[in-house]
Amino acid sequence: MQKHVATIAIFAGIILLVLCAQFHILDQYYISVLMFMGVNVILASSLNLVNGYMGEFSCGHGGFMCVGAYVSSICTVLMFSKNHILGAPLLPPQFAFIGFPLALVAGSAASSVAGLVVAIPSFKTRGDYLAIITLAANYIVISAINNMEIIGGPRGFMGMSATERAMQSMLDIPWVLIFVLLGTVFTVWLLRRFVSSTLGKGVPAICQDEIAAEIMSVDTNRMKLIAFMLSSGLAGLAGGLYAQVLGYVNPQSFDIMRSTEVMVMVYLGGMGSLSGAAIAAILYTVLMEALRFLDVWKWVVIPLLLILLMQFRPEGIMGNKELSDLFPKLRKYYSFK
Amino acid sequence: MKRMTVKILFAVLALSLGAFALIGCGKDSDTIKVGFNLELTGDIPKVGEASKFAAEMLKEDINSKGGLEVGGKKYKLEFIYQDNEAKAESAVNAALKLINQDGVVAIVGPNSSKQAIPAGATCNDNQVVMVTPWSTNPDTTKDRPWVFRACFLDPFQGPVAVNFAAKQFGAKTAAVIFDIANDYSKGLAEIFKTEWEKKSGAGTVVGFESHGTKDQDFSAQLTKIIAAKPDFIFIPDDYNQVALIVKQAHDLGYKGPFMGSDAWGSAELMTLCGKDCIGQFFSTHYAAAGAQGATKEFIDRFNAKYKYVPDDVAALTWDATRLVLQAIQGAGKVDKDIKTERKLVRDALANIKEFAGITGNMKFAGTGDPQKCAVVVQISPEGKFEFKESVCPE
Numbered sequence: 001m002q003k004h005v006a007t008i009a010i011f012a013g014i015i016l017l018v019l020c021a022q023f024h025i026l027d028q029y030y031i032s033v034l035m036f037m038g039v040n041v042i043l044a045s046s047l048n049l050v051n052g053y054m055g056e057f058s059c060g061h062g063g064f065m066c067v068g069a070y071v072s073s074i075c076t077v078l079m080f081s082k083n084h085i086l087g088a089p090l091l092p093p094q095f096a097f098i099g100f101p102l103a104l105v106a107g108s109a110a111s112s113v114a115g116l117v118v119a120i121p122s123f124k125t126r127g128d129y130l131a132i133i134t135l136a137a138n139y140i141v142i143s144a145i146n147n148m149e150i151i152g153g154p155r156g157f158m159g160m161s162a163t164e165r166a167m168q169s170m171l172d173i174p175w176v177l178i179f180v181l182l183g184t185v186f187t188v189w190l191l192r193r194f195v196s197s198t199l200g201k202g203v204p205a206i207c208q209d210e211i212a213a214e215i216m217s218v219d220t221n222r223m224k225l226i227a228f229m230l231s232s233g234l235a236g237l238a239g240g241l242y243a244q245v246l247g248y249v250n251p252q253s254f255d256i257m258r259s260t261e262v263m264v265m266v267y268l269g270g271m272g273s274l275s276g277a278a279i280a281a282i283l284y285t286v287l288m289e290a291l292r293f294l295d296v297w298k299w300v301v302i303p304l305l306l307i308l309l310m311q312f313r314p315e316g317i318m319g320n321k322e323l324s325d326l327f328p329k330l331r332k333y334y335s336f337k
Numbered sequence: 338m339k340r341m342t343v344k345i346l347f348a349v350l351a352l353s354l355g356a357f358a359l360i361g362c363g364k365d366s367d368t369i370k371v372g373f374n375l376e377l378t379g380d381i382p383k384v385g386e387a388s389k390f391a392a393e394m395l396k397e398d399i400n401s402k403g404g405l406e407v408g409g410k411k412y413k414l415e416f417i418y419q420d421n422e423a424k425a426e427s428a429v430n431a432a433l434k435l436i437n438q439d440g441v442v443a444i445v446g447p448n449s450s451k452q453a454i455p456a457g458a459t460c461n462d463n464q465v466v467m468v469t470p471w472s473t474n475p476d477t478t479k480d481r482p483w484v485f486r487a488c489f490l491d492p493f494q495g496p497v498a499v500n501f502a503a504k505q506f507g508a509k510t511a512a513v514i515f516d517i518a519n520d521y522s523k524g525l526a527e528i529f530k531t532e533w534e535k536k537s538g539a540g541t542v543v544g545f546e547s548h549g550t551k552d553q554d555f556s557a558q559l560t561k562i563i564a565a566k567p568d569f570i571f572i573p574d575d576y577n578q579v580a581l582i583v584k585q586a587h588d589l590g591y592k593g594p595f596m597g598s599d600a601w602g603s604a605e606l607m608t609l610c611g612k613d614c615i616g617q618f619f620s621t622h623y624a625a626a627g628a629q630g631a632t633k634e635f636i637d638r639f640n641a642k643y644k645y646v647p648d649d650v651a652a653l654t655w656d657a658t659r660l661v662l663q664a665i666q667g668a669g670k671v672d673k674d675i676k677t678e679r680k681l682v683r684d685a686l687a688n689i690k691e692f693a694g695i696t697g698n699m700k701f702a703g704t705g706d707p708q709k710c711a712v713v714v715q716i717s718p719e720g721k722f723e724f725k726e727s728v729c730p731e
Contacts, residue, residue, distance in 0.1 A: 028463065029433040036426055143549075146518045154520040156451070158476065161458065246425060248455040252518070253425050289430060295420055299378050 006334035014181045021174040031177055035245045037285040038180040039238050042187045044265035044281040045274055046234035051263065052271035052320075053195055054227050055207030057127060058118060060134035061235050062258035063141035064111040066251065068236020069243040070145060072107030073160050076100060076244070081162030085150060093166035097175065100163055104183070104240040111236025112229040114141065119228035123221050126210070138259055145251040156250035160243055180241050187234050191274055194230065203227050204272070268306065269316050276318030283317075368415045369405060369671065371661060372435030374446040374456055374467075379423025383603070384448050387651040388470065390643050392416055392445070395658050405662055408670040414662075417441060421452050428452035432459045432467070440675050443468070443661045443682055448650060450474035450520060457484040464676070466683045468661055470653035473521060473599075478705035483683055485705035487657040487694065488622060491521070494598060495528030497620045497711045497728045498571060499536055502596045505618065508568030509537060512544030514558055514582060515573055519550060525573035525598055543567050548578075555582050556589060563591050573598040580609035587613050594618070602649045607720035614716050622649040623696040624714045624724035632695040649696070656694035663689065697727075 017034065020026040026034075043061060050058045077083050079091045079099045091099060117137045122130055151157045167175040194200040202223040205213035214220050243249045261284075269280030287305070291298045309317070324330045373392055376385035396416050404411035417439045419431035428447050435441045436459075443466035447453045453472035460467035461481040468485045469477055475492070478484045502508050511533050515526035530542050544562035548555055562570060563586070570586065572579055572595055579601055586595075597619030606614065625636055625646050635655060639647040665671075667685030672678040692699045692707070699707035710729040714722040 027433075027437040029430065029437040032430055032433050036430070142518075154518050154523055155474065155476070156454065156520065158454065158458075161462075242426070246429060246455050247458050248425065250425060250451050250454075250520075252451060288427075289434075292419060292431075292434065295418070296377055298420070 002332055003334065005332075006330075009333075010185060014178075014185070017181065018174060018178055021177050031174065032245070033285060033289050035177060035180045035241075037282055038184040039242045039245065040262075040265060040281040040285050041184050041278045042234055042238035042241070043262045044269065044277040045187055045191055046231045046238070047262050048266050048269070048272070048274065048277040049191060049195070049203070049227055049231045051266050052273065052277065053203045053207060054224070055271075056122065057131040058134040058228075058231075059131050059256075059259050059263060060118065060136075060138035060141075061232075061262045062254040062256065063134075063138035064114055064232035064235035065239035065242065065258065066141050066145065066249075066254035067111040067114045068107035068233075068239030069249045069254070070107075070151060070157065070239075071110040071236070072103040072240030073157055073243045073249055074151060075103035075106050076163040077157075077159040079103070079163075080166045081159045083159055089162075093169055096163050096166035097170065100167065100175075100179065100244070103163075104179070104237055107240035108233040108236040111239065112233030114236075115229045115232030116225075118232070119225045122224050122228065135256065135259075138254075138256060142251045142255055154251060156248055158248040160249075161247040164244065164247075176241075176244050180245065183237055183241055187237065188274065188278060190230075190234075195274070199226075207272070264306065267316055268309065270318035270320060271316065272320040273316070273318040273322055275323040276316055276321075279323075280317055367412060369407070369412045369665060370415045370417060370439060370441045371658070372432075372439060372441035372444040373416060373418045374421050374428060374431045374435065374444055374452070375418060376423040376446075376448060376452065377418070377420040379421075381423055381449060383605070384471070384650050385420070385423075387648060388446060388448060388654040389418055391639065391647065391651040391654040392418075392658055394639065394642060395655060395662075399662070405665065407666050407668070410671075412671060421447055421456070423449065423452065425452055425455045428456040429459050432456045432465075433463070436460070436463050436465050441465070442665060442675070442678055443686075445470065445654065445657050445661060448472060448654075450477060453477045457481055460484060464683075465679050466661065466664070466686055468657040468686075470657040471650050474524070475706075481705065482687070485660070485686060485701075487653045487660060487696070487699070487707065489709050489711055490706060491525045491528055493730060494620055494711060495525055496532050497713070498529060498596055498598065499532040501618065501620065501713050501726065501728065502569055502571070503536060506569050506594050506596075510541050510543045510565075510567045511537075511569055511571055512546075512562040512565060512567035513542060513571045513573070514544075514546045514548065514555065514562060516550055516575070516578065517547035519575070521600065522573050522575070523547075526571070529571055529573065544570075552578070553581060555585050559586050559589050559591070562586075563589055567593070569594045569596055571596045573600065575600045576603040576606040577609060580606065580611075580614070583610055583613045583617070596620075599649060602714075602722065604645050604648050607716070615718055615720070616716060618713055618715050618725060620711050620713050620728070621722070622711070623652050624712050624722055626714075626717065626721035626723045628724075631693075635695050652696050656692075656696050656699075659694070660686070660689070660692055663692070 021031050047061045050056050080089050080096050118134050121133045146154050164176055202218040205218050206220055265280045265284050266277055269276030375388050396414050399405050399414055404413045421428035421431045435444055445468050447456050448471035450472040453469045454476050457467055457477050461483045466483055470487045473491050478486055513526045516522040533542055543565035546558035572582055595617045599621040601619040602621040628636055664682050664686035668681035697709045699709045701707055708730050710727050713726045715725045717723045
C-alpha cells in the first residue's frame, strides 16, 4: 500500500488542480502559467534523455516541437473546425475528446519520424558536429513550414480553439489543463521507466564510453535510434499541447531561441537527472513570470542567477542525482523503478 | 555540506513559488487601470519602447490635469506595462496577468502580429477590450468583437503603393524583394504582385525574389532583379534590411527608384542607409516632417522629451490609447464590477464611428478595423520623411 502513495498523491494533485480551475479558485493566469509549466517539463525531460543521459549535444529540440505542434494542430483543425482546406469539419464535436488525444499521438509520431534526421547522422558523429546537424535540422523544419502556403507559412496557423470548445460543449471542464497534466505525468513516467529498464541502461553506457558499450554488446546504433526518436516524439507531444494552449502557432515560435531555452532548463537542472530537469523547468517558468515586475531588468537578473548557479554549483541543481537519492525516505512511497 | 546547498536551493524554490502566488491584489476606486502588453525586450525592443514612451506622455498629460473625467468625476489613470518578450506565449501570459491580476479595464498592444493574434484570442475569450496599435494581419481582429486596431491593413497598403508608383515613376514593370520568414513582408509582397498584375497585365512583375530574416547579402537576388530591368523595385521589408538592400542594389549598378512600405518608417533607417535612401518613397501611417496641428504638437513634445522623432508606432500607440480613453469616457460611468465596466467600454468603443487621430481620421464601420488614409512620404536630402501624397480608401 505504501508503495502507491506517490502515484495516489500525483493523481490527487491533478484532480485538485482541475477542481481549482473548474471552480475558479485559481484564476486563468495561474492556470495558463501551470500549462506552460507542464509543456516545459515535457520539453526539458525529453531533451534530458539525449543531452543528459546519452551525453550527446542536440540543440534542435524546437524543430521537433514545431513538427508536433503543426501536425497535431492540422489534425484537430481538419477534424473539428471550419477550415479553408476541406471546408466543413470532418467529425461532429462529440468525438473531440477522442480525436484530440489521437491528434497528439499523430503529432508525436510525426516528430519521432523527424527525429530520424538527427538519429541517422548520429551513428557517425558526436559532440560539436552533431550539434551542428541538429541545429540544421531545426532550420530545415522552420524553413519548410515558412514555405508551405497551405498551412499559412510565416503567417502562422490557427483554429485549434474550436476543438476545446467542442470538448467543452460535451462536458464543461478544463480539458486542455487535464491533457497537459496527464501528458506531463505520462512523459516523466515513460522516461523513468525507459532509463531504468535493462534496454534503457544502454543509454548511459553510450554516454560513458561508446566503444566499450559496443564491446559489451550494446547495439549503439539501435539505442541511439530509440533515444532520439523517443526524445523528439515527446517534444512533439509538448508541441501539440503548446499549440492547443495557445490556439495559434507560428514557425518563429520554434526557432533556435526555443531550443536554447530548453537547453538552459536541462543544464540548470543537472544533466542526467530526470527530477532535475522537471524541477528546473518548473523553476524557470516560475522565475519568468514572478520576475515580471522587474521589467527589462528581468533579463539581467535571470542570466545573473544562471551564472551564479554555474559558479557555485556547476553540475546544476540536482547534478546527476534523482530526488530519491537526496531524500532516500521517498523510496518507500513509490514502486516504479 | 553538499546536502545543505541542495536544501537551501529547495527552500529558495519554495519561497519563490509562495511569493509568486502572493503577487497581485490591491484595488483603488479612484483610478482607472489600462494595461499595456508590449515588446520591451526580445527582437524588437525599440517598438515596445516607443509605445511605452508615447503612453507615458499621454498619462502625464491627463493626470496633470487632475485625471480623466468620466460621468462628472475625475479619475487618475494608472498604466500598467507588461513585457511580452516578443514571444507568443509570453504575450498570452501578460494579457492574462493584466486581466486577472491587475484588473485592467482595457489593453493596448501587442504591436507585432505574432503576439497580437494569440493575445487577441485571449482577450476576446476573457471579454476584455484589446486595441493593437500596429498589427496589420487581418486575423488579429477577424471574428473577434473585443479586438480593435488603430492602423490600416496590408490589403489597403498594397494598392496604395501600386497606384502611387505607376503614377509617380510612370512604371510599366516592377520587381519585388521580400523576407519570406516575415509574415508582414511576405503578405504585402503578394498583395502588391496581384494588384500590379491586375493593373498592368500578367507578367509585368518581372522579378519576385525572397530572402531570409537575418540575411546580410542580397546580391544573388538583386543581380537577377536588375537583369530583368524593372522600372522600380518594391521592398516591403524592415528598415535594417532595407538599408542593406538599397546599398547593395546601387553597388550592382541599379539606378532606378525604390518604393517601400510602412516598416521603413523608423528613426534608425537614415543612420543605417545614409545617402543611398535619399529621394526614395514609401507608404506609411503618418509623415513626421511637415506635420500640422495636433500631429506636430505630438512630434515636438515627444522629440523634446525623449530626444528623437517618434516613428509610426509611437503615434499609433498614442491614437490607440486615446481611443481606449475615449471609450472609457463614452461608457458614461465607472462601474464597481470590473466585468460590467469592460462590457460598457467595449460597447462604447464599438459605438465610435469617427475618430480624429494624429495619424489621420479613422472611420469604424462595425468591425475592429478602421478605414483611414495612408500617406506616401519621400526621404529628403536631410533624411527627413516628407509628405508627398495622401491616399484614402474610396
